[in-house]
Structures are given as C-alpha cells and as structure tokens.
Amino acid sequence: MGAIHKGPLLRLLVGERGTAVFLVIVAMVGIVVPVLHLVPAEGSALQLSGYTMTLIGKYMTYALLAVAVDLVWGYCGILSLGHAAFFALGGYAMGMYLMRQIGTRGVYGDPTLPDFMVFLNYKELPWFWHGFDVFWFAMVMVALVPGLLALVFGWLAFRSRVTGVYLSIITQALTYALMLAFFRNDMGFGGNNGMTDFKEILGFSINAPSTRVALFMASALALIAGYLACRAVTLSRAGRVVQAIRDAESRTRFIGYRVESYKLWIFTFSAVLAGIAGALYVPQVGIINPSEFQPINSIEVVIWVAVGGRGVLYGAVAGAVLVNYAKTFFTAALPEFWLYALGLLFVVVTLFLPRGVVGLLDRFGRKPPPAAPPDPEVVTA
Amino acid sequence: MLLVWATIASSALAQSPNKGPDEAFATAVAGLASDNFPDKSAAVTAISELHHPNGRAVLATLLDGKLYFRNADNKVFITDGGEAQLALTDPLTAKAAGDAAPDDFTRITTNNSLRKTLRSAVASFALSDPDADVRHAAVLEMLRSIDEDSVVILRARLEKENDAAVKKAMREGLALADLDSSDAETRLAAVKALEKSLSPDVYNRLTAMVVAGEDGAYPEPDERVRTTAREVIAAIESSRAVYSTLETLFFGLSLGSVLVLAAIGLAITFGVMGVINMAHGELMMLGAYTTYVVQQLMPDHIGASILVAIPLAFMVSACVGMLIEQGVVRFLYGRPLETLLATFGVSLVLQQVVRDLFSANNRPVETPAWMAGSMQINEALSITYNRLYVILFMIIVFVILQMVLQKTSLGLKVRAVAQNRNMAKAMGVRTQWVDALTFGLGSGIAGVAGVALSQLTNVGPNLGQQYIIDSFMVVVFGGVGNLWGTLIGGMSLGVVSKVLEPWAGAVLAKIVVLIALILFIQRRPRGLFPQKGRAAEN
Numbered sequence: 013m014g015a016i017h018k019g020p021l022l023r024l025l026v027g028e029r030g031t032a033v034f035l036v037i038v039a040m041v042g043i044v045v046p047v048l049h050l051v052p053a054e055g056s057a058l059q060l061s062g063y064t065m066t067l068i069g070k071y072m073t074y075a076l077l078a079v080a081v082d083l084v085w086g087y088c089g090i091l092s093l094g095h096a097a098f099f100a101l102g103g104y105a106m107g108m109y110l111m112r113q114i115g116t117r118g119v120y121g122d123p124t125l126p127d128f129m130v131f132l133n134y135k136e137l138p139w140f141w142h143g144f145d146v147f148w149f150a151m152v153m154v155a156l157v158p159g160l161l162a163l164v165f166g167w168l169a170f171r172s173r174v175t176g177v178y179l180s181i182i183t184q185a186l187t188y189a190l191m192l193a194f195f196r197n198d199m200g201f202g203g204n205n206g207m208t209d210f211k212e213i214l215g216f217s218i219n220a221p222s223t224r225v226a227l228f229m230a231s232a233l234a235l236i237a238g239y240l241a242c243r244a245v246t247l248s249r250a251g252r253v254v255q256a257i258r259d260a261e262s263r264t265r266f267i268g269y270r271v272e273s274y275k276l277w278i279f280t281f282s283a284v285l286a287g288i289a290g291a292l293y294v295p296q297v298g299i300i301n302p303s304e305f306q307p308i309n310s311i312e313v314v315i316w317v318a319v320g321g322r323g324v325l326y327g328a329v330a331g332a333v334l335v336n337y338a339k340t341f342f343t344a345a346l347p348e349f350w351l352y353a354l355g356l357l358f359v360v361v362t363l364f365l366p367r368g369v370v371g372l373l374d375r376f377g378r379k380p381p382p383a384a385p386p387d388p389e390v391v392t393a
Numbered sequence: 394m395l396l397v398w399a400t401i402a403s404s405a406l407a408q409s410p411n412k413g414p415d416e417a418f419a420t421a422v423a424g425l426a427s428d429n430f431p432d433k434s435a436a437v438t439a440i441s442e443l444h445h446p447n448g449r450a451v452l453a454t455l456l457d458g459k460l461y462f463r464n465a466d467n468k469v470f471i472t473d474g475g476e477a478q479l480a481l482t483d484p485l486t487a488k489a490a491g492d493a494a495p496d497d498f499t500r501i502t503t504n505n506s507l508r509k510t511l512r513s514a515v516a517s518f519a520l521s522d523p524d525a526d527v528r529h530a531a532v533l534e535m536l537r538s539i540d541e542d543s544v545v546i547l548r549a550r551l552e553k554e555n556d557a558a559v560k561k562a563m564r565e566g567l568a569l570a571d572l573d574s575s576d577a578e579t580r581l582a583a584v585k586a587l588e589k590s591l592s593p594d595v596y597n598r599l600t601a602m603v604v605a606g607e608d609g610a611y612p613e614p615d616e617r618v619r620t621t622a623r624e625v626i627a628a629i630e631s632s633r634a635v636y637s638t639l640e641t642l643f644f645g646l647s648l649g650s651v652l653v654l655a656a657i658g659l660a661i662t663f664g665v666m667g668v669i670n671m672a673h674g675e676l677m678m679l680g681a682y683t684t685y686v687v688q689q690l691m692p693d694h695i696g697a698s699i700l701v702a703i704p705l706a707f708m709v710s711a712c713v714g715m716l717i718e719q720g721v722v723r724f725l726y727g728r729p730l731e732t733l734l735a736t737f738g739v740s741l742v743l744q745q746v747v748r749d750l751f752s753a754n755n756r757p758v759e760t761p762a763w764m765a766g767s768m769q770i771n772e773a774l775s776i777t778y779n780r781l782y783v784i785l786f787m788i789i790v791f792v793i794l795q796m797v798l799q800k801t802s803l804g805l806k807v808r809a810v811a812q813n814r815n816m817a818k819a820m821g822v823r824t825q826w827v828d829a830l831t832f833g834l835g836s837g838i839a840g841v842a843g844v845a846l847s848q849l850t851n852v853g854p855n856l857g858q859q860y861i862i863d864s865f866m867v868v869v870f871g872g873v874g875n876l877w878g879t880l881i882g883g884m885s886l887g888v889v890s891k892v893l894e895p896w897a898g899a900v901l902a903k904i905v906v907l908i909a910l911i912l913f914i915q916r917r918p919r920g921l922f923p924q925k926g927r928a929a930e931n
C-alpha cells in the first residue's frame with residue numbers, strides 16, 4: 013500500500029462509524045465463535061454447539077446476499093425480485109462440486125454419476141457437469157454462472173430501458189422460470205430433490221468440526237470482503253454516478269453518462285456476490301433444491317434490506333441478521349405467527365420506517381442521514 | 394340367406410291371415426312352443442317382423458333360456474328361470490301371471506342356428522327403436538363384435554334408417570366388415586367408404602392393413618387396396634390434425650380466459666391506477682373460498698351456489714381491496730416499489746388468515762351438474778362444459794367491465810383520474826374516493842375470477858400465488874392501462890402455451906412462454922398496445 017492509497021483505504025475502513033462497528037463485530041464473531049465451539053469441553057456451559065455456529069454462518073451468507081441486493085436497490089434503485097436466483101445458482105455450482113466429491117460413497121456407488129442420475133437412468137454425465145470435480149473450476153463457475161446470467165439479462169433489460177416495477181416483475185418471472193426449470197428431473201440438476209448427502213469438500217469431511225469452523229470463517233471473510241468491495245464501489249467515482257442514476261436517471265443520462273452500462277455492471281457485480289453467498293451457504297446447510305428459486309425468497313431478501321435500511325450497507329447486514337433471527341425464533345416457537353409477523357413487517361417498514369432500523373437509530377442518535385451531500389474531495393478526485 | 398328366406402316366410406305368415414297385431418303376435422308366440430327348430434325359427438322371425446312392444450322381451454328371454462310353455466295347454470310364458478318356483482309373466486300382456494311349479498312346464502330349447510337368428514332379431518328390435526340414440530347405441534354395440542348376421546341386419550336397416558349419425562355409424566361398420574371380404578373390389582370400395590371416418594377403430598384397422606409383417610407380406614394382399622388405404626389414412630390423419638388443432642385452440646382459449654379473468658382486475662389497479670397490488674392473487678383466493686363457504690351454507694343447491702357466489706365473492710374481495718387501499722396503498726401513491734412490498738406483506742397476512750380459518754389443506758369445491766360433462770362434437774373432438782363456461786363467463790365479465798368504464802359516471806371519473814389526476818381534481822372529482830372505488834372494482838373482479846378458478850383448480854391458501862406472476866405477465870404483455878390489450882394478451886398467451894405444450898410439456902412450455910415474454914418486453918417495454926398521448930408520459 014503506497015501513501016496515495018492510504019487515504020482512501022482508511023476512509024473505506026473507518027470513514028463511516030457503522031462500517032467500523034460492523035467490521036469489528038464480524039471480525040470478532042469470526043474468531044470468537046469458532047474458539048467457543050472448539051476450545052471448551054463437550055457439554056460445558058461455555059461451549060457453542062455446532063448447530064449454533066452453522067446458524068450464524070448461514071446468517072452471514074444471508075447478510076452477504078443482503079449486501080448484494082442493497083447495492084443494486086439501495087444505491088442504484090433497481091428493485092430486483094430475482095436475486096435469490098443468483099444465490100441459488102451459486103449454490104448449485106457448489107452443490108455440483110460436492111456431488112462429484114461423493115464418488116463411490118453414494119447409495120449406488122457409481123464412481124462418476126451422482127445418485128440421482130443413476131436413479132433417473134442417465135448413462136453418462138451431462139456435458140455441463142464436466143469439470144465440476146475440480147475445485148477451482150467449480151469456484152469459477154460459482155461466480156461465472158450468476159454473473160453471466162445477470163449480464164445477459166441485464167443487457168437485455170437495461171438496453172431497452174425497462175425500469176421500475178416492470179424490471180421488478182420480469183426479475184421475478186426470471187426466478188420463477190428458473191424454479192420451474194430446476195424442478196424438472198430431466199434438467200440434470202436432481203429435480204425437486206435437489207442435491208444433498210454431501211460427503212467432503214477439498215478432501216475434508218464436511219461434517220467434521222474443523223471443516224465447519226473453516227466454512228464459518230470463510231463466510232465471515234467473504235462477508236467482510238464482499239462488504240468492503242461494495243463499499244469501495246459506492247465510494248468510487250462510478251459509485252457516485254450509480255447513486256445519481258438512482259436519484260435522477262434521465263438527468264444523469266442527459267449529462268452524458270451511459271446509464272445502461274453503469275446499471276449493467278453494478279447488477280452483474282451484485283449477482284456475482286449473491287452467487288458467492290450461495291456457494292458458502294450450501295456446504296453449511298448441506299442441501300440445495302429448487303425451492304431456493306421461489307419468488308418469495310427473493311422478496312424476503314428485499315425486506316431484510318428494507319428492515320435494516322436501504323442505501324446503507326451495514327443496514328442490510330443488520331436487517332438480514334435481525335429478520336432471520338426472528339424467523340428462526342418464530343418458526344420454532346410460534347410457527348403460525350411467522351407469516352403474520354413477516355407480512356406486517358413489510359407493511360410497517362414501508363409505511364413507517366422508509367429508512368429502516370438504521371434510520372430509526374440515526375433519528376435517536378441525531379446523526380445526519382447517510383445520504384448527506386458528498387464530500388467535495390471525492391468528486392474532484 | 395337363411396334370414397332372407399325366413400323374412401319372406403314370416404311376412405307371408407304375418408300377412409296372409411288378416412288379423413289384428415295382437416292376435417298375430419299371439420299366434421307367433423304360440424309357434425315358439427313347437428317341437429321342431431324350423432317352426433321355432435319361423436316364429437322368431439315372425440315376432441321380430443311384427444314389432445310388437447313385448448316382442449323383444451320374449452325373444453330376449455328365449456335367448457336366455459327362460460321361456461317356458463305349460464305342458465297342459467302349450468301356452469308360452471316368460472319366467473324368471475327359478476329352480477323351485479317359476480315366476481310367470483304373460484308374454485301377450487306383459488303382466489305377472491302368478492307362480493307355478495317347474496314340473497308343469499317345459500323349457501323352450503334352442504340350438505345354435507336359432508340362437509344366431511335370435512341374437513339378430515333382438516338386435517334388430519333395438520335398431521328399429523323410434524329413439525335415434527337407442528339405435529345408435531345398438532349399432533355401436535353390434536360393431537363391437539361384428540359377424541355375418543349383423544352385417545345382413547345392418548345392411549337391411551341401412552335402407553330404412555333416416556338419422557344421419559346412425560346411418561354414418563352403420564356405413565362405417567359395414568365398411569369395416571367388408572374389409573374382411575375375400576373380394577378385392579369389395580375391400581377397395583370399403584376402404585374408400587371409410588375416408589370420412591374419424592373413429593380410432595377405423596384408423597387402427599387401416600394402418601394395420603398396410604404395415605408389412607415380419608415375413609414382408611402385407612395383411613392386405615392387393616396392391617391397389619393398399620395404395621388406396623394409404624391415401625385414406627393420410628386423409629384421416631389430416632382431418633384428425635385439423636380437429637386436434639381445433640381442440641388445442643379451444644384449450645388455449647379457455648386457458649386464456651382464465652388468464653384474462655385473473656389479470657383483468659390487475660389491469661385496472663395496475664393499469665389504470667399505476668398501483669402494483671401483489672395481494673391480487675390472494676383476492677382471487679378469497680373469491681374461491683367464498684364459493685366454498687356458499688356451498689357449505691347451501692349444500693342442497695350446488696347448481697345455484699355458483700350464481701350466488703359470484704356477487705358475494707365480488708363484495709368480499711371488493712371490501713378487502715378497499716380496506717387495503719385505505720389502510721396501506723393510499724399512503725404510498727407515487728412510490729410503486731414500496732407499494733409492491735407493502736401489498737406483498739398484505740398477501741402473506743391474507744394467506745395466513747385463510748390457513749388459520751380453513752386449515753392449510755385444499756378445500757373441496759363441488760362442480761354443479763350443469764357444468765360437468767362434455768359436448769361430443771365428433772369422435773375426434775369433444776368440448777368440456779366447464780371450459781366452455783369459463784370462456785363465456787370471461788366474455789360477460791369483460792363486457793360488463795367495459796360498460797362500467799365507458800358508460801357510467803364512475804367509469805368516466807376513473808378514466809379522468811388515470812389520465813390526469815390533478816386536472817380531474819381541479820374539475821371537482823374526489824380523487825381519493827375514486828381511487829378507493831377503482832381499487833375496490835379491480836379487487837371485486839379478482840374475487841369473481843376466484844369463483845371461476847374454484848371450478849378449475851384446487852382451492853387452497855396458495856391459489857393466488859400460482860396466478861400472480863401470470864397475471865402480471867398478461868398485463869405487461871397486453872400494455873398497461875388498456876383492457877383490450879389485457880384481453881388479447883391473455884388469450885394469445887393461453888393459446889401459445891397450449892400450442893407449445895404437446896411438444897414441450899406443460900412445464901417447459903411455461904418456461905418458454907416466460908422467457909419469450911421477458912424478451913418481448915425488451916422489444917416493446919410498454920406492451921402490445923402501449924398508451925398513447927400524454928397519459929403515456931407518466
């Protein structure tokens with residue numbers, strides 16, 4: 013790091029109090045939780061169960077997804093109702109790698125074909141399954157598949173200036189179409205059972221405590237990295253243009269910016285982040301199936317962001333964790349109450365909390381809103 | 394041949410003594426008690442010629458071996474064939490004639506040739522029934538196991554038959570029988586006669602003729618007959634293709650009607666008011682549940698329950714819709730994305746309410762008798778009534794809605810507010826009030842659509858979700874703010890889906906349609922019929 017970069021880097025890390033708090037909390041959780049899981053003796057009061065650690069790990073992948081949605085919705089005004097599709101695609105890419113790792117340990121013991129293919133009378137591996145036995149290839153696909161889909165879809169949509177609710181509805185149609193497709197058995201992705209029963213990742217047993225800790229820490233790292241990347245994007249010159257598009261699209265276009273290109277790149281970047289989140293999610297929960305593509309999943313992500321406070325990255329993280337903690341709590345304690353709570357959350361947040369929990373805190377803390385006039389230095393830099 | 398002779402003999406028998414029909418019938422029946430088969434046979438033919446109302450029963454009983462004559466006076470009786478006791482029926486009056494011991498009676502025996510004559514005679518009774526449907530059924534019954542005798546009977550009846558459908562079935566049966574003839578010319582004529590037939594039997598029979606066996610020999614030896622058969626098969630195939638296209642078109646139109654019904658309420662709230670109502674599907678669900686409740690309240694009048702449910706469903710959904718508008722949507726005008734999220738929350742709540750009130754399982758909604766069944770146009774095409782009614786219902790709803798929007802003062806205000814809210818306000822239109830009513834109207838139509846859906850799909854808490862994306866697609870495809878666009882959009886989506894289904898499968902067809910729509914919106918972001926003029930600028 014040279015001296016020239018020191019200023020922006022500091023701004024990136026601690027320029028915003030919320031970000032600094034977020035970084036500290038995630039870093040602490042990323043270290044303390046594994047320690048509490050591994051060090052105290054089994055059954056001791058201090059020991060954190062594997063279940064709790066995996067749950068927190070799952071929340072962190074959700075948080076990364078929420079950050080990705082916040083980037084396009086909060087900063088660019090694109091309300092995507094299909095981001096869970098990118099998440100699920102990343103998850104499927106990871107799932108395919110994990111399926112290939114099962115090898116002969118499956119029920120049918122076929123060295124190349126996963127169980128469901130043997131069951132469905134596949135004679136050989138479909139072409140799109142080749143290469144997924146190699147980890148790096150699968151990881152490339154985790155980013156490439158959602159990214160490419162977002163690129164093609166976004167290129168078509170933004171080029172013809174599909175905006176607002178129209179865009180929301182066709183993104184919803186996209187995830188709906190994908191859901192229908194993945195439910196089909198002859199698509200070669202396991203049909204409605206999806207993929208499960210994973211054995212190992214990179215040669216380590218997927219159920220071993222050490223592997224779980226590694227996955228947990230990877231999620232924490234991915235969340236921090238993804239968050240910082242998004243923050244860097246929003247602080248950059250391009251990020252300012254993106255926010256200008258959100259606030260006055262036509263004016264930005266008339267000033268001379270290529271609105272479509274900015275939208276396309278931010279949308280694609282966000283889809284890649286969602287795919288990475290999905291890839292970390294699958295080995296921790298141990299299953300991926302087409303219900304991940306359900307339109308309601310995408311809408312739930314949007315409500316996480318809305319609850320946390322859109323247009324604020326740490327708000328998205330807070331919203332994801334809060335809503336999902338509430339969901340875990342309610343679905344266990346009062347299952348029939350959860351949909352009421354979620355439904356009312358949608359109504360209450362949109363009617364009374366347009367800036368979410370973060371906005372609420374700001375109001376009590378008497379802080380200026382985050383959408384304050386930009387620092388003149390950045391504009392001229 | 395036997396029968397022809399018998400016919401001549403019997404007509405002589407029936408005509409020569411110039412007696413009344415009952416007397417002639419009595420004579421003929423008495424003849425059955427004869428001890429030699431030629432006499433019995435003549436009596437059978439005489440009975441079948443007389444067309445006496447009881448004739449069929451006598452012959453059928455004889456065929457069953459339950460016709461007896463009294464040893465004392467040779468009088469013939471219809472019996473139940475009981476072992477210990479015979480329940481007698483007088484064949485002349487068809488009235489019960491008491492019970493008797495079997496010892497005093499002798500069973501009238503039959504032989505093979507007599508049974509054959511009897512079978513034909515019984516069949517020809519049905520064939521001369523005054524009711525064309527009975528005759529048709531009899532012909533079809535005979536065709537199931539066609540033999541030489543039935544061919545002779547059919548040929549004889551063909552001359553006298555005057556009902557077109559029965560005649561057609563007869564010709565078809567005769568031609569099918571002729572295909573077995575040893576004479577190539579007869580077979581050739583038969584094949585030609587089958588050209589217009591659509592029945593699967595005919596098709597299978599003809600195709601079997603021209604497919605070579607393992608030894609390379611054809612079941613049909615004559616080359617000319619085979620060539621003609623191939624031509625006829627091609628003709629049949631093409632006319633069947635026409636009918637199956639018609640059927641697909643009909644399925645498509647009925648699916649399209651469902652889509653239009655589901656989308657047209659949305660076209661009002663989304664198209665006219667610019668409000669995204671994600672709870673629209675749940676308003677349809679409420680309409681379907683209203684139908685269920687109405688049927689529970691009047692279980693003895695299922696036929697009328699639908700008619701009662703339509704206005705009730707409109708009221709229920711319209712009220713809930715107006716509540717949503719007053720409670721949520723009103724505060725979010727001009728912020729469509731927020732409206733979308735808030736109404737989505739409402740939809741979750743409504744689903745859970747229904748789950749708590751009626752359980753999460755599907756509720757059974759009965760189909761009234763007048764909507765069940767189907768209309769058989771011909772052997773290749775039949776139309777189910779519920780699909781037909783859905784199309785009709787959609788047209789009625791559409792017309793009423795257009796009338797409301799075009800001819801009433803509410804409609805005028807709705808259009809005014811849609812075109813220019815501020816100007817309408819300045820002219821004294823109470824826009825808040827109009828908004829609530831418009832939303833209520835759109836929601837009420839959703840409820841009415843729910844009544845129709847309750848007849849076509851499962852009524853459960855997820856009913857709305859299945860249709861919401863399709864409905865939005867229809868509105869977006871047709872063009873916002875245009876009911877005609879919704880109509881044409883829904884109908885074409887329905888037809889396209891059904892056309893794609895046979896070679897892509899239902900799920901894949903749906904995916905293809907969705908992708909095609911996504912691409913279509915790229916080309917024409919404002920739908921098939923975009924709004925023109927100033928209203929389009931918003």
